Amino acid sequence: MTPRFKPGDRVRVRADSPPGHIRTPKYVQGKTGEVAGIHGAFRNPETLAYGRDGLPKQFLYVVRFDERDLWQQYRGSPRDTLLVDVYEHWLDPA
Amino acid sequence: MHDDHHDDPHAPLAHDHPQTEFEKRVDAVQALLIEKGIITPDDVRRAVEEMDSRSxxxxxxxxxxxxxxxxxxxxxxxxxxxxxxxxxxxxxxxxxxxxxxxxxxxxxxxxxxxxxxxxxxxxxxxxxxxxxxxxxxxxxxxxxxxxxxxxxxxxxxxxxxxxxxxxxxxxxxxxxxxxxxxxxxxxxxxxxxxxxxxxxxxxxxxxxxx
CATH class of the missing domain: 3.90.330.10 (Nitrile hydratase alpha /Thiocyanate hydrolase gamma)
Structure with a gap:
């Protein structure tokens, strides 16, 4: 099992709201960021939540966004970033 | 030592608020898990004790x-x-x-x-x-x-x-x-x-x- 993305890759978070338990916040959906790191593979909490085994495991990435790309009105420094943990099945190459 | 604390005035023991829907659900799930033998009351107590020991x-x-x-x-x-x-x-x-x-x-x-x-x-x-x-x-x-x-x-x-x-x-x-x-x-x-x-x-x- 190898990760689909590597640090530095540009990725877009899928914009999707399937019914049920999801672990990808709405505010990064549809946004483009950069893979900052790979945390490893974990059982999928979106199926674990329903008493299933969470397999196959999903790679979990930490994805970096410029705050200004997330919020048009961002008031801080242009260097400020937001890092969020996103599972592989939520990411597409950008 | 004399046993005088029975005279201490205090409010009658009671639930301090009515149970919320979530609390009722948690109690029901816990009771079912115990009834089915998946966990024991001691497992629950130990988990709470373990969590409370962290600071x-x-x-x-x-x-x-x-x-x-x-x-x-x-x-x-x-x-x-x-x-x-x-x-x-x-x-x-x-x-x-x-x-x-x-x-x-x-x-x-x-x-x-x-x-x-x-x-x-x-x-x-x-x-x-x-x-x-x-x-x-x-x-x-x-x-x-x-x-x-x-x-x-x-x-x-x-x-x-x-x-x-x-x-x-x-x-x-x-x-x-x-x-x-x-x-x-x-x-x-x-x-x-x-x-x-x-x-x-x-x-x-x-x-x-x-």
Missing amino acids: PALGAKVIARAWVDPAFKGRLLANAKRAIAELGIEFTQEAALFAVENTEKVHHVVVCTLCSCYPRGLLGYPPDWYKSLNYRSRVVVDPRGVLKEFGLELDANVEVRVLDSTADMRYLVIPPRPAGTERMDEEELASLVTRDSMIGVARARTPALQ
Whole structure:
């Protein structure tokens, strides 16, 4: 099992709201960021939540966004970033 | 010893509020799990006892060691779970643990926008504000403004990194070691490390002036 993305890759978070338990916040959906790191593979909490085994495991990435790309009105420094943990099945190459 | 406490005036024992729907549901699920033999009441008691034994003092011990021992800090940043085990701290949560370092140039602040993910195995229960919609919804949009409300004003040239802990990774912030602490030992240093400084909404305490 190898990760689909590597640090530095540009990725877009899928914009999707399937019914049920999801672990990808709405505010990064549809946004483009950069893979900052790979945390490893974990059982999928979106199926674990329903008493299933969470397999196959999903790679979990930490994805970096410029705050200004997330919020048009961002008031801080242009260097400020937001890092969020996103599972592989939520990411597409950008 | 005489047994006089029966005379103490006190209000009659009673539930202090009517059970909420969630509490009723939890009680029902727990009763079913026990009835089916999946868990025992003692399992529940032990889990509560284990959780209650965790507090920010554990995290403070880790930070103080990182301040005095750069090699340990390196191992903490590389593999936090393994590094804290060196201090006899077992991170019993299934989630992984990741340490990040705050410096003069970079400031990390942790949130879980989806719920209340928190390194409970190292810091104990999260504070109420950490779970509040106010903090969770605002710190991602305006971290500098929220930090200012906590009394922490950051220079414009500091890079702010908001960490949204949405999944299986828990974050521990290593605050910078305060100035004027060169002569302090590890135990004294640990007393300067507050819970909030390990979440990233505050600095460590500065030592009291002699």
